[in-house]
Amino acid sequence: MEKPEATIRMRLPLPMGKALFAGVLLFIGFVATLILSFEYQNQLEEFIGINLAQISIVTIMIVMVIPWVIIAWVLLRRFAHYGLLSLYNDYLTITSIESRKLIKKYPANVIAFVKIQHLSYSFTFKDDYSFNSINMSVDRNCENQLLEFNPVFHAFIQRNQIPIQEGVVL
Numbered sequence: 001m002e003k004p005e006a007t008i009r010m011r012l013p014l015p016m017g018k019a020l021f022a023g024v025l026l027f028i029g030f031v032a033t034l035i036l037s038f039e040y041q042n043q044l045e046e047f048i049g050i051n052l053a054q055i056s057i058v059t060i061m062i063v064m065v066i067p068w069v070i071i072a073w074v075l076l077r078r079f080a081h082y083g084l085l086s087l088y089n090d091y092l093t094i095t096s097i098e099s100r101k102l103i104k105k106y107p108a109n110v111i112a113f114v115k116i117q118h119l120s121y122s123f124t125f126k127d128d129y130s131f132n133s134i135n136m137s138v139d140r141n142c143e144n145q146l147l148e149f150n151p152v153f154h155a156f157i158q159r160n161q162i163p164i165q166e167g168v169v170l
Contacts, residue, residue, distance in 0.1 A: 004086035006152035030068045108160035
């Protein structure tokens, strides 16, 4: 089997159905918490000593959203799967870290364009591929891996004449 020119660990895209479902549940939880806090404001005043009727609704909403954001961040970190992005001469592959099973193989000619931003970039593929776009970035502790990967990545782009598009990587 051909040896890759470079390999880097990447977070795999979350399935849209699961992410949307979890987002809706988190939003419903936030709204329910907000409603219950006003419903039981007398009991909360006895418990925490703060009268919610005297506080701005915006302040209450900001305070109430903080635990839900933390829960969302923990769930995202817990259920995110990681894979390996490997660059070859004229194609790239994404494999599972756990089983080393091939998830997807993309020939270089199906990459519509690439957006590059400091320490992150985004591949966008032509139609008929399950991952229409891949946003690449690394955890805070792995910037050195991406810095080592970038020269090989730029050589891959030039060799295969992949267009670079301007824009912000989300």
